[in-house]
Amino acid sequence: xxxxxxxxxxxxxxxxxxxxxxxxxSNSAFQYFMWYRQYSRKGPELLMxxxxxxxxxxxxxxxxxxxxxxxxxxxxxxxxxSDSATYLCAMSYYTGNQFYFGTGTSLTVIP
Amino acid sequence: xTAVSQTPKYLVTQMGNDKSIKCEQNLGHDTMYWxxxxxxxxxxxxxxxxxxxxxxxxxxxxxxxxKSPDKAHLNLHINSLxxxxxxxxxxxxxxxxxxxxxxxxxxGTRLLVL
Numbered sequence: 154x155x156x157x158x159x160x161x162x163x164x165x166x167x168x169x170x171x172x173x174x175x176x177x178x179s180n181s182a183f184q185y186f187m188w189y190r191q192y193s194r195k196g197p198e199l200l201m202x203x204x205x206x207x208x209x210x211x212x213x214x215x216x217x218x219x220x221x222x223x224x225x226x227x228x229x230x231x232x233x234x235s236d237s238a239t240y241l242c243a244m245s246y247y248t249g250n251q252f253y254f255g256t257g258t259s260l261t262v263i264p
Numbered sequence: 265x266t267a268v269s270q271t272p273k274y275l276v277t278q279m280g281n282d283k284s285i286k287c288e289q290n291l292g293h294d295t296m297y298w299x300x301x302x303x304x305x306x307x308x309x310x311x312x313x314x315x316x317x318x319x320x321x322x323x324x325x326x327x328x329x330x331k332s333p334d335k336a337h338l339n340l341h342i343n344s345l346x347x348x349x350x351x352x353x354x355x356x357x358x359x360x361x362x363x364x365x366x367x368x369x370x371x372g373t374r375l376l377v378l
Binding site for chain 1: 268297305306307308309312354356366367368370371372
């Protein structure tokens with residue numbers, strides 16, 4: 154079993170929809186939770202970073218962490234065609250530790 | 265003003281050859297990484313260096329050898345290339361004390377072994 158599980162999709166939504174992306178994990182020792190966005194033929198770029206449980210909001214993006222369920226989510230409100238990309242969740246045990254990535258979810262937002 | 269750069273961007277080579285990929289970061293970070301991303305987009309850590317010292321060495325064939333001449337550079341040398349080495353290789357850097365868990369990724373090197 155992989156450390157981090159993520160539904161690869163693909164996910165296709167109309168413009169303006171709310172998108173929900175999710176990851177589950179098996180090791181309760183993870184403390185740092187990240188979401189990266191990767192456009193085609195580009196490197197991943199950090200979208201959101203959360204420590205421990207709770208919610209974090211940044212513009213149209215909201216990250217949620219539920220450590221009791223070992224479940225993290227990324228919500229995208231008012232989705233735009235420019236949001237079309239692969240979204241990767243990542244986790245680490247402590248600062249400076251390696252990242253464990255999910256397999257990524259491919260998202261297409263249709264105009 | 266590229267933060268993390270890699271060369272080459274594309275690499276097509278024959279089985280059995282030896283090749284190198286170079287990575288440079290101008291962010292002043294002290295930790296650098298190499299990741300391999302397979303065709304299914306799964307991103308897996310290969311190596312991590314902190315201040316030129318190897319701190320993570322995942323189960324990677326010893327045909328892969330990282331070299332860090334200084335804090336700003338982490339190169340990856342691959343001997344006797346095999347078909348299964350075809351993937352996208354990403355370099356990344358971070359400075360946990362200042363950037364927290366943010367890792368900055370390079371644009372990737374697409375390696376195709378024929």
